[in-house]
Amino acid sequence: EAAVTQSPRNKVAVTGGKVTLSCNQTNNHNNMYWYRQDTGHGLRLIHYSYGAGSTEKGDIPDGYKASRPSQENFSLILELATPSQTSVYFCASGDRGKETLYFGSGTRLTVL
């Protein structure tokens, strides 16, 4: 079973503060993804990456940056957090050519 680990599990931030959500996968997957999940919207793609050094915009990238410094790690960065970014964030990984996604346990972010 692929292992995807997110940290922190819960985070409370203040408006205007910087938040970094981390994701680590230990299965040498090429592709990694960041989604947010909100009631009424399902999971929406923020950023994704197809390898170390690459980041691509998803469907709702505004207000977020991503960083893929290595095959194992993919971070989501909120430079200036806003209350509208209060959500549950999921990281996922998948191997090129093998279509199954593996998800982390999620990070619950509250921006006050």
Added chain:
Amino acid sequence: GMPVEQNPPALSLYEGAESGLRCNFSTTMKGVQWFQQNHRGRLITLFYLAQGTKENGRLKSTFNSKERYSTLHIKDAQLEDSGTYFCAVKVDTNAYKVIFGKGTHLHVLP
């Protein structure tokens, strides 16, 4: 419109009953995945299909790329099947981008 639409939005079943969930696509998709999100919020992969049909225990899924839909059939529903079921697709023009439907909330009643 939405590239991926799921129906119904919510469903209640009694234990032992069966039903189907549907996922419709607005454009050609390379494949479909089905996930269950349990009461703890964890997303569990159920199936990936590039074509045809797959079965796993009480679950069966089909993917018809030509008609642009996929189904997930649950038989002999159990309490632990409760949760939200999502379909997700890779958009044909971008093999890396995976898009989710809004999900079907399933409640299995004793």
